[in-house]
Amino acid sequence: MSTVSYTLGLPSLSPTTMPTLLQSLLRRRFTAHPAKTSPFSQLPLEIVFLIIDQFEWDILQLRKFCLVSRAWSSHAQSLLFRDVFVRWKTSARFLRLLQTSNELGRYISSLTVIYGHGSGWLGTQDEPSVLNAIAVEKMPNLRTLDISYLFFGGQRDTLHPAAAWGSISRLQMHFCRFDTTDTMVAFIASFPRLESLDVFQCYTLDVNVRAHEKPKQVRHGAIAMPAWHLKYLAFGEFPHNALINWMLAEPADLVVDHLRILTWSCLGCIGGGAGPGTPEVPLSIRACIALTTLSFSERSAYDLGRGIISMLLQVASPHLTTVSILINWHLNAGYLDIPWEEIEDMLTTDAFGHLKTVLINMWGGGGSSVMTPYEEAVLLMEDRLVILEARGLLQFKCVDWDSDDTAGRRLRAMPPRQTRPTLRRRISRKVAGWMGRGDDSSEYRNIITL
Numbered sequence: 001m002s003t004v005s006y007t008l009g010l011p012s013l014s015p016t017t018m019p020t021l022l023q024s025l026l027r028r029r030f031t032a033h034p035a036k037t038s039p040f041s042q043l044p045l046e047i048v049f050l051i052i053d054q055f056e057w058d059i060l061q062l063r064k065f066c067l068v069s070r071a072w073s074s075h076a077q078s079l080l081f082r083d084v085f086v087r088w089k090t091s092a093r094f095l096r097l098l099q100t101s102n103e104l105g106r107y108i109s110s111l112t113v114i115y116g117h118g119s120g121w122l123g124t125q126d127e128p129s130v131l132n133a134i135a136v137e138k139m140p141n142l143r144t145l146d147i148s149y150l151f152f153g154g155q156r157d158t159l160h161p162a163a164a165w166g167s168i169s170r171l172q173m174h175f176c177r178f179d180t181t182d183t184m185v186a187f188i189a190s191f192p193r194l195e196s197l198d199v200f201q202c203y204t205l206d207v208n209v210r211a212h213e214k215p216k217q218v219r220h221g222a223i224a225m226p227a228w229h230l231k232y233l234a235f236g237e238f239p240h241n242a243l244i245n246w247m248l249a250e251p252a253d254l255v256v257d258h259l260r261i262l263t264w265s266c267l268g269c270i271g272g273g274a275g276p277g278t279p280e281v282p283l284s285i286r287a288c289i290a291l292t293t294l295s296f297s298e299r300s301a302y303d304l305g306r307g308i309i310s311m312l313l314q315v316a317s318p319h320l321t322t323v324s325i326l327i328n329w330h331l332n333a334g335y336l337d338i339p340w341e342e343i344e345d346m347l348t349t350d351a352f353g354h355l356k357t358v359l360i361n362m363w364g365g366g367g368s369s370v371m372t373p374y375e376e377a378v379l380l381m382e383d384r385l386v387i388l389e390a391r392g393l394l395q396f397k398c399v400d401w402d403s404d405d406t407a408g409r410r411l412r413a414m415p416p417r418q419t420r421p422t423l424r425r426r427i428s429r430k431v432a433g434w435m436g437r438g439d440d441s442s443e444y445r446n447i448i449t450l
Contacts, residue, residue: 045071048071048072048075049075052065052072052075052076052079053079055079056079059080062076062077062079062080063076063080066080074103077103077104077107078107080107081104081107081108082107082108082109082110083109083110083112084108084110084111084112085112085114086111086112086113086114086130087114087115088114088115091113091115091129091130094130095130095133098133098138098139105133105138105139105140106139106140106141107141108139108141108142109141109142109143109144110142110143110144110146111130111134111139111142111144111145111146112146112147113130113131113145113146113147113148113150114146114147114148114149115148115149115150131147131150134165134168135165140167141167142167142168143167143168143169143170144168144169144170144172145168145170145171145172146172146174147172147173147174147176148173148174148175148176149174149175149176150176150177151176151177151178151179152176152177152178152179152183152184152187165190165191165192166191166192166193167193168191168193168194169193169194169195169196170194170195170196171188171191171194171196171197171198172196172197172198173198173199173200173202174198174200174201174202174236175200175201175202176201176202177202177203177204177205178202178203178204178205179204179205180204180205181204181243182222182223183204184202184204184243185223185243185246186223188243189223189224189225189226191226192226192227194226194228194230195228195229195230195231195232196230196231196232196233197228197230197232197233197234198232198233198234198236199234199235199236199243200234200235200236200262201236223246225246225247225254228254228255229255229257229290230254230255230256230257231257231258232257232258232260233256233258233259233260234259234260234261234262235260235261235262236262255290256290256291257290257291257292257293258291258292258293258294258295259291259293259294259295260294260295260296260297261295261296261297261307261311262297290317290319291315291317291319291320292317292319292320292321292322293320293321293322293323293324294311294315294320294322294323294324295322295323295324295325295326296308296311296324296325296326297326304325304327304335304338305337305338305339305343308325308338308343309339309342309343309346312343312346312347313346315351315352318353318354319354320352320354320355321354321355321356321357322355322356322357322358322359323347323352323355323357323358323359324359324361325358325359325360325361326361326362326363326399327360327361327362327363327377328362328363328364336380340381340384340385341384344384344385344386344387344388347388347393348387348388348391355393356393357393357395358385358388358393358394358395359395359396359397360381360394360395360396360397361397361399362374362377362378362396362397362398362399363398363399374398378396381394381396382394
């Protein structure tokens with residue numbers, strides 16, 4: 001048998017020379033050289049953190065940053081766990097992570113809890129709850145809480161006010177159920193530092209929200225009203241009259257900067273005996289002394305027109321600067337029947353002397369290539385809101401996600417004579433309409449002097 005030798009700059013490897021080679025390798029001394037210094041190690045941590053911030057939404061890269069050093073890991077984890085989304089199926093695992101990790105909870109600043117249609121309502125009082133984890137200060141830096149499809153009270157998810165709720169400044173509740181009206185009010189009152197409150201489709205089991213039944217009132221003085229200064233307040237379906245009366249109760253002063261009516265139909269059925277045809281709803285926002293923005297998002301033309309007029313009759317805020325209205329640019333869906341002239345008359349009175357902007361947000365589908373529905377709607381709305389346009393208050397915005405600003409740019413580029421009647425002609429038409437109604441208001445004299 002022949003012996004095979006390899007010559008690669010090393011002694012020939014054969015059965016006779018192998019033991020000698022191993023002995024020489026064992027006797028050889030290896031010198032350890034210091035590792036090359038990374039250029040990032042010489043940068044201040046403040047600059048390194050600014051670099052890491054640029055990868056805020058890159059989860060894979062943030063996980064790699066966690067392997068570099070403890071300092072990098074701490075900052076990268078604060079970005080990874082800043083916004084946490086918890087469902088019913090993942091809530092148990094999330095609670096286990098909070099128990100085993102001492103650092104995870106302090107990174108969370110925004111928590112979204114969605115238990116799903118009915119799945120979150122099947123738990124028992126003894127079952128651990130994500131919201132109870134907040135109450136025991138597992139997430140001390142939490143600022144935003146969004147909850148959906150949760151059931152509070154009875155033998156379900158019972159919560160008790162705790163000092164930990166004081167860190168939350170933004171609360172959003174959608175599709176939640178409460179055992180009683182007092183339970184709902186007590187839960188909302190547990191957040192003393194709220195700056196934003198959004199209530200949509202939340203109701204109680206002791207109240208039938210049909211129009212002909214009167215909701216249960218909260219016991220006077222039973223639940224104290226926090227001294228809130230809300231920068232944003234939004235009401236959707238089923239904001240019970242009891243909740244609104246509690247928020248506007250004396251002697252508390254409810255300070256609101258932006259009030260949004262998500263769907264006006266909800267406010268038509270919150271009072272005793274108030275139905276869809278009621279011309280005025282039992283809601284007063286006179287206590288919102290700092291109200292600067294009022295927006296309407298009702299997508300029913302009938303409810304929108306009735307709601308805007310009813311609300312404007314009740315507004316008494318000297319700080320109101322913006323009124324925003326969401327409509328469909330297919331105005332033949334009933335939006336042309338809205339009494340826009342009456343709305344304009346109200347907005348141009350002395351009660352709205354500080355008004356700076358009337359924003360018409362438009363949404364809808366596509367149209368012809370000659371003139372889009374957005375362009376047609378703008379021209380029609382300008383023809384009906386002549387005074388607001390003459391004062392420079394009227395603005396339009398396309399909010400449809402399938403459209404860009406091409407229509408707006410094309411509209412501004414078209415000559416005025418080809419797009420709309422002259423301002424003088426539309427003002428004359430407006431004055432003629434007033435004279436036909438026999439209106440001798442101060443606004444008539446203001447128009448003549450233009």
